[in-house]
Amino acid sequence: MEETLAKLDAELVGLTPVKRRVREIAALLLVDRARQKFGLSSSRPTLHMSFTGGPGTGKTTVALRMAEMLHALGYIRKPKVHTVTRDDLVGQFIGHTAPKTKEAIGRAVGGVLFIDEAYYLFRQENExxxxxxxxxxxxxxxxxxxxxLVVIFAGYSDRMDTFFSANPGLSSRVAHHIAFDDYTHAELIQIADLMMVAESFRFDDAGRDAFSEYLALRMEQPRFSNARSVRNAIERCRLRQAKRLVELQRPLTKDDLITITKDDVYGSSVFDSAKPQGDGADADETG
Ligand SMILES: Nc1ncnc2c1ncn2[C@@H]1O[C@H](COP(=O)(O)OP(=O)(O)O)[C@@H](O)[C@H]1O
Ligand SMILES: [Mg+2]
Structure with a gap:
């Protein structure tokens, strides 16, 4: 279990409140286990949770670590997360929904069922x-x-609040609510560095400055998705780097191959201020 917690600390930048909550839950379960050993009777602790926050804030990643932790402590049989959305659970016709939902539950059983954007399950306007x-x-x-089975409900926090107030029965079965904040610019830079190292790349100094500028602009644009946008941006830097290197027409050094320069960053249409904002973000998602 310590291993999983250490991994969580090392692989995720920031998220201090989330990490603290995960450690609290770990402590609770550890004590529960110890009490069982002494034969102290108590009911199985409620393990269902909600993870709320914007896209790319680490919810899916933390769910995987949570499954590993629950498994290490013996609360689930397999350290697996089965992720579903409304379409995996709700049928098109009468009689189709129950089998679909039961099939999803069947797949998740013994592990974690992660329901992404859970609020789409509930449509107030349609009884x-x-x-x-x-x-x-x-x-x-x-x-x-x-x-x-442990169920984790995930999604934007405001819509999850509405979802839970409309479904008090569900809400009362969710013991742990964990909130994921959007990342700051400084955290996103750290996340970028972590992702670069993991892929054996690095920014040179001008390249990092350019990426910092890039992020400041991108954060203000529509459909910004925190760490996911960072990952996508790095992938597009790699595409531009590859194009630049191939066009050099000379033998490439190891240094060439690992370095992302400012040109690889400035090629992004996010810097193209002539374009309207929405356009810039679109281009950012495709190239
Ligand atoms: N704090 C963080 N530090 C490093 N990488 C992160 C962090 N949060 C998210 N990521 C990375 O960003 C991507 C999106 O994260 P994910 O867990 O899928 O977010 P969500 O489920 O909230 O949309 C993943 O590649 C993940 O590894
Ligand atoms: Mg996710």
């Missing part, structure tokens, strides 16, 4: 929506004492 059926099946599953 006959099949999403309601999913919620009822989940509720039964979550209430069962012999539950062999």
């Amino acid at each position: 006959r929506d099949y999403g309601q059926e999913v919620i009822e099946i989940l509720l039964q599953e979550m209430e069962s004492e012999r539950a062999s």
Whole structure:
């Protein structure tokens, strides 16, 4: 378990409140285990959780570590996360929803069922929506004492609040609410450095300055997705680096191959201030 917690600390920049909450949950479960050893009776702790925050804030990554931790402590049989969204659970026709939901639960059983953008299950305007059926099946599953499944609900925090207030039954079965904040510019730079090292790349000094400028602009544009946008931006820098290197028409050194320069960054259309904002962000997602 210490190994998993150490991995969480090392691989994720920032997220201090999240890491603290994960350690609190770990401590709670460790004590629960110790009490069991002494035969002190108590019911199985409720392990269902909600992870709220914007896209690319690390929810999926932390869910994987959480599954490893719950597995190490013996609360689930396999350290696996099965991720689903509304379309994996809700059927198109009457009678199709229950089998679909049960199949998803079947796949997740013994591990974690991660429901991304969980609020799409609930459509207030439509009483006959099949999403309601999913919620009822989940509720039964979550209430069962012999539950062999941990459910994590994930999504934007404001919509999750609405979802939980409309479904108090679900809400009362969720013991741990963990909030993921958007990253600061400085954290995003650190995340970029971490990702670069992991891929055996580096920025030269001018390249890092350019990337810092890039991020400041990109953060203000639509559809900015925190660490995910950083990962995408690095991939596009690599494309431009490859094009630049091939055009050099000379033998390449190891240094050439690992270095991302300012030209590789400034090639992004995010710097193209002549274009309207929405356009810049679109181009950013494609090249
Ligand atoms: N704090 C962080 N430090 C380093 N990398 C991160 C961090 N948060 C997210 N990432 C990376 O960003 C990407 C998106 O993260 P993910 O967990 O899928 O976010 P979410 O599920 O909230 O959309 C992944 O490649 C992940 O490794
Ligand atoms: Mg995710």
